Amino acid sequence: MSSAPRVRIAPSPTGYFHVGTGRTALFNWLFARQQGGSFILRIEDTDTARNRDEHIDGILRALEWLGLDWDEGPYYQSQRSHLYSSAIDLLIESGAVYACDCPPEEIQRRAKERGGPPGYDGFCRDRGLEPSSGRMLRFRVPAGESGFTDLVRGEVPKNNKDLEDFGVRKSNGDPLFILANVVDDADMSITHVIRGEDHVSNTHKYLLLWDALGYGEWPEFAHLPLLYNDQRKKLSKRRDKVAVEDYRDEGYLPEAMVNYLALLGWSPGAEREIVTREEMISGFRLSDVKSAGAIFDERKLQSVNSEYLRALPTDELVERAQAWLLGRWAPIAGLVQERARTLGEIYTLTDFLYRPDPVIDDAEWDKAVAKTPAFEALLSGVLTRFEQVEWDAESIQQAVVDAGRDAGVEQVGKAQAPVRLAVTGRPVGPPLWQSLEVLGRDRTAARIRAGLSRLHPGS
RNA sequence: GGCCCCAUCGUCUAGUGGCCUAGGACACCACCCUCUCAAGGUGGAGGCACGGGUUCGAAUCCCGUUGGGGCUGCCA
Numbered sequence: 001m002s003s004a005p006r007v008r009i010a011p012s013p014t015g016y017f018h019v020g021t022g023r024t025a026l027f028n029w030l031f032a033r034q035q036g037g038s039f040i041l042r043i044e045d046t047d048t049a050r051n052r053d054e055h056i057d058g059i060l061r062a063l064e065w066l067g068l069d070w071d072e073g074p075y076y077q078s079q080r081s082h083l084y085s086s087a088i089d090l091l092i093e094s095g096a097v098y099a100c101d102c103p104p105e106e107i108q109r110r111a112k113e114r115g116g117p118p119g120y121d122g123f124c125r126d127r128g129l130e131p132s133s134g135r136m137l138r139f140r141v142p143a144g145e146s147g148f149t150d151l152v153r154g155e156v157p158k159n160n161k162d163l164e165d166f167g168v169r170k171s172n173g174d175p176l177f178i179l180a181n182v183v184d185d186a187d188m189s190i191t192h193v194i195r196g197e198d199h200v201s202n203t204h205k206y207l208l209l210w211d212a213l214g215y216g217e218w219p220e221f222a223h224l225p226l227l228y229n230d231q232r233k234k235l236s237k238r239r240d241k242v243a244v245e246d247y248r249d250e251g252y253l254p255e256a257m258v259n260y261l262a263l264l265g266w267s268p269g270a271e272r273e274i275v276t277r278e279e280m281i282s283g284f285r286l287s288d289v290k291s292a293g294a295i296f297d298e299r300k301l302q303s304v305n306s307e308y309l310r311a312l313p314t315d316e317l318v319e320r321a322q323a324w325l326l327g328r329w330a331p332i333a334g335l336v337q338e339r340a341r342t343l344g345e346i347y348t349l350t351d352f353l354y355r356p357d358p359v360i361d362d363a364e365w366d367k368a369v370a371k372t373p374a375f376e377a378l379l380s381g382v383l384t385r386f387e388q389v390e391w392d393a394e395s396i397q398q399a400v401v402d403a404g405r406d407a408g409v410e411q412v413g414k415a416q417a418p419v420r421l422a423v424t425g426r427p428v429g430p431p432l433w434q435s436l437e438v439l440g441r442d443r444t445a446a447r448i449r450a451g452l453s454r455l456h457p458g459s
Numbered sequence: 460g461g462c463c464c465c466a467u468c469g470u471c472u473a474g475u476g477g478c479c480u481a482g483g484a485c486a487c488c489a490c491c492c493u494c495u496c497a498a499g500g501u502g503g504a505g506g507c508a509c510g511g512g513u514u515c516g517a518a519u520c521c522c523g524u525u526g527g528g529g530c531u532g533c534c535a
């Protein structure tokens with residue numbers, strides 16, 4: 001194939017955008033960009049019962065968020081039914097398909113009776129039923145072999161006897177996925193079909209149809225290994241967090257998500273983990289894609305995301321976090337930046353600035369503060385000093401150090417602990433002195449007073 | 460059940476017959492740094508599923524076993 005490659009991503013409107021679809025889209029996009037080809041978006045909405053406009057909108061926004069721009073489309077299969085109809089007419093004419101009126105229960109019953117494998121048994125093959133409405137259409141699978149060569153996995157053999165007569169049109173007249181898929185790939189001159197491994201067995205049927213329709217030279221195929229959960233099962237909506245929009249909403253950066261997704265099944269080479277888009281485009285090879293599946297590990301995603309977060313100019317970070325929280329935390333943004341793994345986590349680290357009062361866990365308080373008698377004197381010493389010192393990080397630090405010394409708590413690390421818990425409600429967080437400076441003298445003092453009375457509920 | 464695919468540390472991977480007493484990253488452990496937590500630094504534990512071949516030589520090639528996965532819809 002000497003002309004510019006044409007590839008496509010063909011999601012169906014299921015209500016969310018699966019990370020696996022995102023990975024497939026990315027690999028298609030990388031291939032197209034590197035080869036100077038076209039990346040085409042086609043919505044596979046032949047199942048009219050499931051279609052919803054907002055689902056389609058979700059697909060477009062997810063693709064945009066990931067930065068995977070398409071060159072053509074979106075095309076909608078629901079608007080191309082005339083193409084499928086004429087293809088079906090052709091198949092009827094040539095006798096490549098036949099009508100079938102077996103109810104699904106009947107097919108199942110016969111399979112059970114037969115004791116053999118489940119699936120259709122060709123019952124209507126030679127009944128000569130008219131292809132009238134109310135009857136589905138099945139492809140008459142010929143004897144022979146339907147093997148093909150896959151760009152990532154090599155030869156994929158198949159004996160046609162292991163293929164049942166699959167449906168190409170529903171009894172309500174709608175085309176089935178496999179038919180629409182083939183017709184559109186031919187019509188759109190798709191040169192490389194890059195999709196998930198769960199489609200390999202569809203490919204044999206695809207090719208049979210392709211030939212029956214006289215489309216000529218086959219496209220190339222590349223089947224990508226699947227993404228699994230930690231149980232090594234295909235990532236599924238039911239058990240797993242699979243929606244790209246969920247990761248977006250938690251504050252993962254699209255560039256980090258793309259980087260992580262690229263690492264699943266492909267590698268930029270030894271000792272590299274963080275890769276720019278340009279490097280991905282220039283280094284990507286379909287032949288380098290692994291054929292074994294990969295587990296989607298959110299901890300690694302977090303780590304990649306942290307790297308991208310820390311690499312951001314701090315003012316840009318503040319800007320991009322606007323959707324999660326207001327900019328009140330900006331003065332300590334640089335300190336928060338290296339501690340947050342997602343934009344959403346920034347709030348956890350800075351919520352003491354946003355809440356009217358800290359939420360203090362009783363058990364935590366008892367363990368970290370109440371058990372140490374000296375901390376009472378420490379806190380009141382801190383309070384006294386806080387009311388007098390200049391309100392800047394350095395003075396705040398000095399006040400805590402001095403109060404600690406007077407209370408017999410020499411180590412600063414120890415002395416800051418009760419102050420931190422009383423004021424922020426958490427045992428850990430960004431550096432305390434700067435945090436208190438931003439919080440302000442009055443709110444800080446009030447919280448320490450509250451801590452003191454927590455020590456002595458009566459007084 | 461049938462058909463097909465896959466197999467390097469817990470996870471993602473490098474490795475395409477000698478450079479491998481198998482390298483990196485995440486996660487984990489220890490230490491250093493340090494106002495906590497991170498970040499950073501140093502060190503550590505941890506893997507070629509198993510069994511046969513082929514070869515002077517196998518993580519790399521072949522066969523088998525085991526394990527895992529996918530498909531098997533009038534969903535896509």
